[in-house]
Amino acid sequence: MMRWLLFIPLALALALGVLFWIGLGKEDKDVLPSPLVGQPFPAFNAVALLTDEALDQSSLPAKPMLVNVWATWCPTCKAEHAFLNQLAKQGITIVGINYKDDSAKAREWLKAFGDPYAFNIVDPDGKLGLELGVYGAPETFLVDSQGIIRGKHVGDLNTRVWQTLQPQFEAMK
Template sequence: MNRAFLFIPLIGFIAMGILFWIGLGQEDKTALPSPLIGKPFPTFILNTVESGESTNHLPQEAVLVNVWATWCPTCKAEHAFLNELAKDGVKIVGINYKDDDFKARQWLQAYGNPYLFNIADPDGKLGLELGVYGAPETFLVDSKGIIRAKHIGDLNPAVWAKLQPEFEAMQ
């Protein structure tokens, strides 16, 4: 009878392992939900990369807010697509994240500037308020300044195909 009690921890361990295994398959591993969805875009008082002028508001129209940096290889990969979107009339605001303004201006001259304006965020304070994990990240912000969606990673035709209906509904 005493030997039967020796198997109780083993049986418990196996049962917990099965429950953990089942639980691991239940979550969407590609989703990183943002607590800011449905909330106002944070106010900011930062200099713009291009002109150095101080600004604290987004345009009162639906915009993409793209977090980018010159040190980010994925940002370079997505930049051509952002230029295409801008040519198609999509309004894009940039946040130059933890970067040097001089390098950012050189980058925009070399690769084109799809942005209405770029917010310089050298210390990453605005990025912190937005819950930025790294660059690139893109937010869909409606005309009232409410964040409607967030995408982590490069914006490309496949991702835009999923985001575009939501963006157009905000117009």
């Protein structure tokens, strides 16, 4: 009579297994939720990589842009760099954040591989990255003309990813 109680743990385990399996199929590992989406780009005080000019949030262009977190020590950043050059040639404004990197190496990198950036913010200690909730490089933020973060992508930006982000970027114009 009480034997049916033995099947309750099995039924619960099966139900949890099905929910877990369904959840795995829907997760996009490149898009991480960010509490900053819908919020202004964080305040910062830094210098420009190539000019040593003082920069702050008012230095950001008043138009839709991509803000790309990158570093020379990041192999995935090198993989995405050619695509960033293509986007820049198409007129997409890209601001770089050189994250926890050696500035001399970063300048050499841009000389060797091309410079798709309107300018680069030097973030040697990762303070701005921390404010942005950066997990590592590369990461790219979609920022509108008012300086509001509208999206975040973790990992390399490539043709496949851009096809999903471009409509959102175009809607910011």
